[in-house]
Amino acid sequence: MLDELICDFKSCWHLRIIKCCIVVTIALCAYMLLSFVASTNGAIKQSFSRQADYDIYSLVDSFMDDPEGFYAFRQDREKLSSLARFDEGLSSSGCFTFLSVFDQPVTVFDFKGGEEFGYSYGMGYGSDVIDYGGRSAFNAKAVQLNRAAFDFYGLRVAKGASLPWGDADWNEPNLPVLLGSAYVGAYDLGDILEGDLYGQSMRFEVMGFLEEGSSILYQGNPAFGLDCSIVIPYPSSFEELANLEGSFGGIALFAYVNGELAVAKGTQASVLLDALDRISADSGFDGYGVAGLYDYSTKVTQIRQLIEDNVATVGLMGALLLGVGCVVLAAANSALASGHSGRRRLAEILGVADVWQREATGMTLLWWCATIALTMLLTGWLPYQNLAFRFMILGALLLAALIDTGFCLIQERRVGQ
Numbered sequence: 131m132l133d134e135l136i137c138d139f140k141s142c143w144h145l146r147i148i149k150c151c152i153v154v155t156i157a158l159c160a161y162m163l164l165s166f167v168a169s170t171n172g173a174i175k176q177s178f179s180r181q182a183d184y185d186i187y188s189l190v191d192s193f194m195d196d197p198e199g200f201y202a203f204r205q206d207r208e209k210l211s212s213l214a215r216f217d218e219g220l221s222s223s224g225c226f227t228f229l230s231v232f233d234q235p236v237t238v239f240d241f242k243g244g245e246e247f248g249y250s251y252g253m254g255y256g257s258d259v260i261d262y263g264g265r266s267a268f269n270a271k272a273v274q275l276n277r278a279a280f281d282f283y284g285l286r287v288a289k290g291a292s293l294p295w296g297d298a299d300w301n302e303p304n305l306p307v308l309l310g311s312a313y314v315g316a317y318d319l320g321d322i323l324e325g326d327l328y329g330q331s332m333r334f335e336v337m338g339f340l341e342e343g344s345s346i347l348y349q350g351n352p353a354f355g356l357d358c359s360i361v362i363p364y365p366s367s368f369e370e371l372a373n374l375e376g377s378f379g380g381i382a383l384f385a386y387v388n389g390e391l392a393v394a395k396g397t398q399a400s401v402l403l404d405a406l407d408r409i410s411a412d413s414g415f416d417g418y419g420v421a422g423l424y425d426y427s428t429k430v431t432q433i434r435q436l437i438e439d440n441v442a443t444v445g446l447m448g449a450l451l452l453g454v455g456c457v458v459l460a461a462a463n464s465a466l467a468s469g470h471s472g473r474r475r476l477a478e479i480l481g482v483a484d485v486w487q488r489e490a491t492g493m494t495l496l497w498w499c500a501t502i503a504l505t506m507l508l509t510g511w512l513p514y515q516n517l518a519f520r521f522m523i524l525g526a527l528l529l530a531a532l533i534d535t536g537f538c539l540i541q542e543r544r545v546g547q
Contacts, residue, residue, distance in 0.1 A: 145462045145465055146497050148458065148462055149459055149462050149463075149497070149501075150497065150500065150501045150504070152455045152458055152459060153455070153459075153501050153505070153527070153530070154501060154504055154505050154508065155451070155455070156448075156451060156452055156455050157505045157509075157523050157526070157527060158505065158508060158509065158512070159448050159451060160448065160523060160526075161509050161512070161519055161520070161523050162512060163445065163448060164516070164519045164522070165512070165515070165516045165519055168516060168519070183394065183395055184227075184392040184393060184394060184395055185392070185393050185394075185395050185396075185397065186229075186347065186390050186391070186392055187390065187391040187393070187399075187402060187420050187421070188389075188390055188391075188420070188421045189220075189228075189387065189388065189389055189390065189391055189406075189418060189419075189420055190388050190418065190419050190420075190421060191384055191387050191388060191417055191418055191419075192417040192418060192419055193384070193417060200384070203380070203417070204377060204380030204381070204384075207372065207373065209415075210371075210372035210373075210379065210380055210383060211369070211372045211373075212413050212414035212415040213372070213380075213383045213384070213387065213413075213415045213417075214368040214369050214371060214372040214383055215369075215412070215413035215414065215415065216387065216409060216410065216413040216414075216415035216418075217368045217383060217386050217387055218367070218368055218369070218413075219409035219412060219413055220387070220389075220409065221276065221278070223405055223409065225393070225401065225402065225405035226391045226392060226393045226402060226405060227278050227282060227391070227392040227393075228276070228278060228389055228390075228391060228392075229275075229276070229278055229279040229282055229283075229389050229390045229391070229392055230274070230275060230276040230278075230279060230364060230385075230386050230387075230388075230389035230390075231273055231274070231275045231279050231346060231348050231389060231390070232273065232274045232275075232385040232386070232388060232389075233271075233272075233273050233348060233349075233354075234272060234273070234274060234327075234328075234385065235249035235258075235269045235270060235271060235272055236269075236270055236272040236325050236326065236327050236332075236334070236360060236362070237260070237262055237267045237268070237269060237270075237325050237326040237327075238267065238268050238270045238323050238324070238325040238334075238360075239262070239265050239266065239267050239268075239324045239325060240265075240266060240324070241259075241266075241267070241268035241270060241323075242316045242317060243268075243270070243312075243313060243316040243317075244316075245257070245258065246312070246358055247268075247270050247271055247312070247313070247358045248268065248269060248270065248271065249269045249270065249271050249272075250269070251271075251358075258270070262326070267325075267326075270325075270360055271358055271359045271360065272359055272360040272361070272362055273346075273348075273356065273359050273360075273361055273362065274362045274363075274364055274385060274386075275346075275361065275362075275363070275364065276363070276364040276386070276389075277293075277295045277363070277364075277366075279346065279389075280293070280363075282392060283345075283346040283347065285340060285341075285344055285346070285356075285361075286340070286341050286344075287308065287338040287339065287340060287341070288311065288338075288339055288340060288341040288342065289314070289319070289338055289339040290308075290319045290336070290337055290338025290339055291337050291338050292308075292337070292338060293306055293307075293308060293337060293338075293361075293363045294306055294337070295363055295366060296366055298363040298364065298365050298366065299365055300327075300330075300365050300371060300378075300382060301365075301370050301371070301374070303331065303332060303333050304322075304332075304333045304335055305327075305332055305333070305334055305335065305362065305363075306334075306335050306337045306363065307323075307334040307335065307336060307337065307360050307361060307362050307363070308336075308337055308338050308339065308340055308360075308361040309336055309338075309339050309340070309359075309360060309361070310339070310340050310344065310355075310356045310357040310358050310359045310360075310361070311339055311340055311341065311342040311343070311344070311357050312357045312358045313339060313358075314339055317336050318336070319336055319337070319338065320335070320336060321335075321336045322334065322335055322336075323336070323360070327362070327378075328377070328378050328381045328382060329376070329377065329378060330376075330378045334360065334362070340356055340357075340361065342357060343355075343357065344356045344357065347390070364386055368382075368383060368386065371383055387418065391420070399420075402420070403420065406418070406420065459534070460537075463534070463537060463538050490538070490539070491535055491538075491539060494531075494534065494535045494538050495531065495535055498527075498530075498531035498534065498535070499531075501527070501531075502524065502527045502528070502531070505523065505527060506520065506523075506524065509523065
């Protein structure tokens with residue numbers, strides 16, 4: 131058997147390698163397609179199952195196109211206090227869920243991460259590495275959000291602790307934060323990122339890391355990724371921000387008010403507007419507007435259709451690859467049978483045809499064992515991991531090995547006749 135295996139390898143190694151590569155490629159493509167479909171469907175269900183029951187309206191302040199009015203408002207302590215009361219009212223309303231998310235980069239000194247964490251990464255705006263008062267600094271991606279948004283979008287911590295929402299105080303220099311999953315390896319739990327937020331010196335303490343693939347709805351984007359972002363919690367109370375000297379408190383209060391209002395699907399817009407009018411009257415702040423309706427059901431349908439279209443395209447390519455692979459495998463088996471014809475005839479002359487048949491079967495199965503082992507090893511290195519699909523691929527390969535061995539024996543006999 132060993133002599134026959136060595137002889138087979140010397141004469142037919144290129145055909146065996148071709149068969150191995152084709153089978154491994156087809157198996158990996160099938161595994162990745164199955165894993166991709168399962169992971170994306172799971173992500174959609176996780177991200178949108180609850181949100182699909184809500185309509186989302188945007189809340190914006192009325193100073194977007196009035197920089198002078200924006201500046202004048204922030205110089206008036208009484209007006210800032212009214213905005214703080216309005217923010218408090220948004221957070222405590224029983225008519226809607228206020229989701230405050232604001233995409234704002236933070237300056238981090240002596241940054242340890244790569245360029246992919248930069249706010250302008252991929253936008254063609256140049257480097258995010260800057261000189262800040264003589265120190266090397268980096269404009270890192272960051273989002274500010276409140277607890278309602280964190281819970282609404284189903285964000286979870288994979289490592290470490292969640293945010294201590296009741297202890298998040300922007301008046302203090304130390305602020306707890308979460309980091310996206312891509313930060314693992316660059317920073318660790320308890321690390322301090324020294325930086326700047328709205329011109330205020332801050333020390334961001336790493337409490338934990340989000341799950342990989344975490345995303346939220348932001349400004350119409352239903353899958354705004356957080357893997358490369360710093361997640362900063364909004365404070366639970368805003369009154370003290372209104373009394374801070376400088377521009378920090380006013381900017382923070384306006385950042386919070388620009389968020390989204392989640393109401394139960396089917397709720398009349400007038401009900402929402404009446405609730406906002408009551409909060410406005412109680413607080414004394416009326417510089418806001420409601421715009422846009424995000425229909426989660428539509429978003430889910432659009433994303434699912436996009437995924438299905440991509441899956442169909444990849445599936446078609448996989449089917450074509452499978453068809454071409456089968457043709458090539460059949461041709462390789464035919465060539466192998468022709469290469470073995472001389473030794474088979476000799477075995478028949480010597481009266482040991484049955485021995486040759488067993489050895490030929492053993493060689494085919496041995497190559498299939500090596501092919502299956504290589505496939506299982508490679509699937510373990512892929513980013514999408516699904517044990518059930520690995521067993522499915524293993525079962526399919528074992529079945530293919532038996533079928534291929536049978537066809538090889540048939541071809542061996544035909545060539546030998």
